[in-house]
Amino acid sequence: MGSTDVLGRTEGGDLRLVGLTKRFGAFTAVDNLDLTIPQGSFFALLGASGCGKTTTLRMVSGLEDPTAGQIFLGDQDVTDAKPYRRPVNTVFQNYALFPHLDIFENVAFGLRRRGFKSVKPQVEAMLELVELGHLAKRKPTQLSGGQQQRIALARALINEPQVLLLDEPLGALDLKLRRQMQIELKRIQTEVGLTFVHVTHDQEEAMTMADTIAVMNHGRIEQLGSPAELYENPATTFVANFLGQSNLIPGTVETSTDDVVTVSAHGRKLTLDAKRCRSVSGKVILGVRPEKVQLAVSEADVPSGFNALGGTVSDASFIGVSTQYLVKLPSGQEISVFEQNTGRAIQRPGTEVFVYWDPSQGFGLDGSQDIGAGAALDEEGAA
Amino acid sequence: MATQTAVPAPIAPAPLKIRRRSPLAWIGDHVLLAATVVIFIFMLLPNAVILVMSFNQPIGKYDYTWNQFSTEAWAHPCANQALCSSMGLSLEIGLIATVVSTALGTMIAFAMVRHRFKARSGINALLFLPMAAPEVVMGATLTALFFNTIGPGSLGFWTITIAHVMFCLSYVVVTVKSRLAGMDPTLERAAQDLYATPTQTFMKVTLPLVAPGIAAAALLAFALSIDDYIITAFTAGQRTTFPMYIFGSVQRSYPAQINVIGSIMLIGTMAIIAVSTILGRMRATRR
Amino acid sequence: MSSTALLDKSDPPAAGAPPEDRKPRRNFTPWVLLLPGLLWLILFFLVPILTSVSASVQTGNFDDGFKLTWHWANYVDAVKPYWRQYLHSGIFSVATTVLCLALGYPVAYFIAFKGGKWKSLLMALVIVPSFTSFLIRTIAWKTILADNGFVVRILNDLYILKITSKLGITVGTHVLASPGAVVCGMVYNFLPFMILPLYTSLEKIDPRLLEAGNDLYCGTFQTWRRITLPLSMPGVIGGTLLTFIPAIGDYINAQLLGNANTGVVGQSIENLFLRKTDGYPVGSAMSVIMMVGTLVLVMMYIRKAGTEDLI
Numbered sequence: 012m013g014s015t016d017v018l019g020r021t022e023g024g025d026l027r028l029v030g031l032t033k034r035f036g037a038f039t040a041v042d043n044l045d046l047t048i049p050q051g052s053f054f055a056l057l058g059a060s061g062c063g064k065t066t067t068l069r070m071v072s073g074l075e076d077p078t079a080g081q082i083f084l085g086d087q088d089v090t091d092a093k094p095y096r097r098p099v100n101t102v103f104q105n106y107a108l109f110p111h112l113d114i115f116e117n118v119a120f121g122l123r124r125r126g127f128k129s130v131k132p133q134v135e136a137m138l139e140l141v142e143l144g145h146l147a148k149r150k151p152t153q154l155s156g157g158q159q160q161r162i163a164l165a166r167a168l169i170n171e172p173q174v175l176l177l178d179e180p181l182g183a184l185d186l187k188l189r190r191q192m193q194i195e196l197k198r199i200q201t202e203v204g205l206t207f208v209h210v211t212h213d214q215e216e217a218m219t220m221a222d223t224i225a226v227m228n229h230g231r232i233e234q235l236g237s238p239a240e241l242y243e244n245p246a247t248t249f250v251a252n253f254l255g256q257s258n259l260i261p262g263t264v265e266t267s268t269d270d271v272v273t274v275s276a277h278g279r280k281l282t283l284d285a286k287r288c289r290s291v292s293g294k295v296i297l298g299v300r301p302e303k304v305q306l307a308v309s310e311a312d313v314p315s316g317f318n319a320l321g322g323t324v325s326d327a328s329f330i331g332v333s334t335q336y337l338v339k340l341p342s343g344q345e346i347s348v349f350e351q352n353t354g355r356a357i358q359r360p361g362t363e364v365f366v367y368w369d370p371s372q373g374f375g376l377d378g379s380q381d382i383g384a385g386a387a388l389d390e391e392g393a394a
Numbered sequence: 395m396a397t398q399t400a401v402p403a404p405i406a407p408a409p410l411k412i413r414r415r416s417p418l419a420w421i422g423d424h425v426l427l428a429a430t431v432v433i434f435i436f437m438l439l440p441n442a443v444i445l446v447m448s449f450n451q452p453i454g455k456y457d458y459t460w461n462q463f464s465t466e467a468w469a470h471p472c473a474n475q476a477l478c479s480s481m482g483l484s485l486e487i488g489l490i491a492t493v494v495s496t497a498l499g500t501m502i503a504f505a506m507v508r509h510r511f512k513a514r515s516g517i518n519a520l521l522f523l524p525m526a527a528p529e530v531v532m533g534a535t536l537t538a539l540f541f542n543t544i545g546p547g548s549l550g551f552w553t554i555t556i557a558h559v560m561f562c563l564s565y566v567v568v569t570v571k572s573r574l575a576g577m578d579p580t581l582e583r584a585a586q587d588l589y590a591t592p593t594q595t596f597m598k599v600t601l602p603l604v605a606p607g608i609a610a611a612a613l614l615a616f617a618l619s620i621d622d623y624i625i626t627a628f629t630a631g632q633r634t635t636f637p638m639y640i641f642g643s644v645q646r647s648y649p650a651q652i653n654v655i656g657s658i659m660l661i662g663t664m665a666i667i668a669v670s671t672i673l674g675r676m677r678a679t680r681r
Numbered sequence: 682m683s684s685t686a687l688l689d690k691s692d693p694p695a696a697g698a699p700p701e702d703r704k705p706r707r708n709f710t711p712w713v714l715l716l717p718g719l720l721w722l723i724l725f726f727l728v729p730i731l732t733s734v735s736a737s738v739q740t741g742n743f744d745d746g747f748k749l750t751w752h753w754a755n756y757v758d759a760v761k762p763y764w765r766q767y768l769h770s771g772i773f774s775v776a777t778t779v780l781c782l783a784l785g786y787p788v789a790y791f792i793a794f795k796g797g798k799w800k801s802l803l804m805a806l807v808i809v810p811s812f813t814s815f816l817i818r819t820i821a822w823k824t825i826l827a828d829n830g831f832v833v834r835i836l837n838d839l840y841i842l843k844i845t846s847k848l849g850i851t852v853g854t855h856v857l858a859s860p861g862a863v864v865c866g867m868v869y870n871f872l873p874f875m876i877l878p879l880y881t882s883l884e885k886i887d888p889r890l891l892e893a894g895n896d897l898y899c900g901t902f903q904t905w906r907r908i909t910l911p912l913s914m915p916g917v918i919g920g921t922l923l924t925f926i927p928a929i930g931d932y933i934n935a936q937l938l939g940n941a942n943t944g945v946v947g948q949s950i951e952n953l954f955l956r957k958t959d960g961y962p963v964g965s966a967m968s969v970i971m972m973v974g975t976l977v978l979v980m981m982y983i984r985k986a987g988t989e990d991l992i
Contacts, residue, residue, distance in 0.1 A: 121588035440821035498718035509711035528930020535729035
């Protein structure tokens with residue numbers, strides 16, 4: 012019995028979800044999801060708690076039966092395969108290391124269940140990969156959180172699964188350790204070249220590690236793309252707010268050409284790159300990231316061709332690398348500005364200022380959406 | 395950088411009186427200690443008396459007072475044939491009742507914790523009732539049933555055992571249930587994810603983790619069974635278990651051998667606890 | 682094992698086709714697990730109780746057999762001549778529960794908060810005595826409270842027995858064969874059942890909460906009253922139930938440490954069942970009264986204490 016055919020592994024196995032749906036009573040956790048995850052990619056499912064990302068993961072691992080739809084690995088339908096018959100392994104949120112077994116036996120668990128007689132070389136090699144070979148005889152409770160996390164990873168990876176699922180794998184670690192593990196996970200993924208599907212509510216974590224991110228909301232995928240794509244060109248207000256911060260300014264389209272869209276908002280004309288507009292008529296929402304906005308004391312200092320709005324500084328917080336301002340417009344809306352610490356004087360609250368930005372840095376969204384969607388969720392998830 | 399926004403100061407409260415730690419607190423702590431010591435003496439005194447009285451040479455039939463030192467009872471613990479055979483009967487019933495009630499109770503506990511089904515609250519009530527019912531009621535009603543069905547003559551070994559399994563069952567369920575409920579269900583999912591079939595998951599993960607709970611439940615069932623008097627008295631017919639023998643001795647004569655057995659029970663359990671504690675410590679320090 | 686046996690190949694559904702809902706499988710496993718144990722409880726607990734309800738309205742004797750005659754007068758016979766026993770059972774069990782709480786709380790509190798590294802040893806000391814047969818330990822009180830023992834001598838010297846016999850707790854210059862001795866034996870027997878749940882709930886309390894109480898201007902007593910006591914209520918409720926339920930049915934202590942005037946319901950039921958030939962219907966009626974009475978009291982208490990999750 013070879014190690015590759017026992018679980019029906021085939022080369023070129025993309026993970027495909029077709030019309031995947033999960034309902035718990037009247038609640039739809041995952042709603043008719045269609046998704047293809049190419050082999051060898053590091054894919055992140057990003058969303059707030061309750062958005063359906065963990066349920067999706069559990070259906071892929073086989074721990075949850077879908078209400079409808081299918082799951083394919085390569086060209087094989089694994090929808091009805093038992094979890095212990097799928098070439099898929101999971102790194103659980105709280106690691107789920109077996110407390111009654113030592114580290115060696117934890118890592119060897121999957122191989123032993125599949126009938127491997129000699130497991131020692133593989134287990135030792137795997138423990139080396141995660142740099143914990145010296146802890147083989149310890150019990151899980153004697154390990155630190157970071158070490159437990161690596162053992163959980165080793166225990167899953169040793170089975171050479173076609174897809175590795177990571178369920179908030181870094182959630183229980185403190186911030187510093189999390190950064191370190193993010194880099195390490197990325198290194199291991201590159202080294203072993205497996206498909207990683209990573210579920211997280213932490214947008215920074217997703218952006219640091221994943222090649223492709225799918226932002227989920229209410230059981231559906233809001234947007235799919237590379238981290239830069241999602242950040243620079245969010246498709247919805249939810250993505251704009253959930254992934255980093257955005258200044259979202261409601262307005263109405265005045266004119267639009269193939270290149271430039273002019274929007275009137277706050278009594279001024281603001282321009283947008285037409286290629287970055289999701290909607291070019293009627294009500295739109297103009298978005299710009301805080302770090303792309305700058306401050307000027309007088310309108311004369313605003314470079315020509317830039318969008319500018321006048322307001323009053325209502326709060327300034329110095330955080331070292333940058334200063335974060337809130338500028339209140341006459342309409343009451345507050346614009347957030349991150350100014351790099353280049354040695355410029357800090358504007359005190361009450362100062363009259365102009366906020367300005369390069370029109371090519373803004374993005375336009377359909378004006379019929381809830382402007383605050385996803386904004387509070389990020390904080391909730393991070394807490 | 396200075397704070398940018400002015401925060402209004404809260405309305406000043408009445409100044410606090412700073413007191414030193416009151417002497418009352420000192421007295422309180424020591425009264426608590428003294429009360430604990432006295433209550434511990436109250437709880438442990440009978441065991442000390444049993445140990446002392448096991449070396450007594452009783453004078454009269456109904457005498458429970460100290461007379462004279464003697465090792466007679468320790469030298470011949472089975473001098474009284476009926477005493478030792480009643481102990482044998484109790485052990486036999488205790489073992490059977492423990493095995494059966496632990497098996498049935500563990501199955502119920504697994505069903506209650508790991509499965510979704512209807513009638514859960516009804517089953518919970520059925521499990522709770524035997525613990526809420528006075529023993530004398532269970533004994534009397536069960537006897538009434540046996541009278542009505544198999545007749546008074548058939549009371550004996552099996553009717554006692556049936557009764558013991560019945561009243562141990564709920565306690566086993568509660569004990570195993572709490573252990574199971576405290577177990578992280580992701581461990582079983584992790585096992586399945588790592589290619590363990592349901593049977594392997596149960597044998598390799600669930601059972602080893604729940605085993606301490608099952609062992610505790612079995613111990614509890616055994617202790618309940620071996621110590622029961624009331625229900626046994628109703629269902630025993632002509633048989634005499636150890637507690638029934640003791641109870642009968644109060645009216646006849648109270649041999650010092652009973653105190654010997656009481657002392658052995660105490661010393662035995664203490665020895666088991668001490669050994670397991672020391673073994674646990676050793677295992678912990680070896681790492 | 683071939684790969685196709687594990688993972689069926691099949692074509693993906695045509696694009697755009699609405700996904701069809703799959704039926705979840707029916708699972709009989711829980712019933713297989715539940716059935717043997719539940720049957721045992723139904724046959725040997727529930728059915729007997731129902732049989733007794735029917736027996737309580739029968740008439741007859743052992744030689745001629747019993748017949749269901751709807752003889753409700755059995756209930757009159759089960760109450761009228763025995764009102765003293767009901768009264769004794771009630772007083773003894775309530776007194777026992779209150780005393781166990783009063784003695785058990787300080788001990789549990791001390792072990793939980795001041796026990797330090799001795800915690801587990803002290804808890805072992807609470808439990809260890811229970812491994813000796815409770816009958817032997819109860820009979821040991823006959824030695825401790827014997828007339829020529831030092832306990833009785835001290836109590837006599839301090840004139841305490843004078844007061845207690847005036848109150849009807851003890852009889853003359855003796856302690857044995859009195860209501861006081863019965864309650865003493867019951868408190869002794871059921872105290873561990875009080876301490877265990879109390880300790881469990883007290884032990885769970887984070888000591889930082891008590892520090893927070895002190896920080897927020899509570900004195901020692903106020904901290905106990907406002908923080909510790911409310912948090913230990915599950916233990917108090919559990920402990921009182923675990924004490925009261927066995928106490929109300931207990932007749933061993935009354936038999937071994939009491940006298941002819943301390944009879945309780947349990948003794949009467951035993952007499953009617955095991956020592957009389959025609960007492961069986963009246964005994965059944967008394968059992969039914971006892972069962973219903975206990976359940977009503979326990980349910981009222983649980984309702985009032987506001988907790989339903991006891992098991």
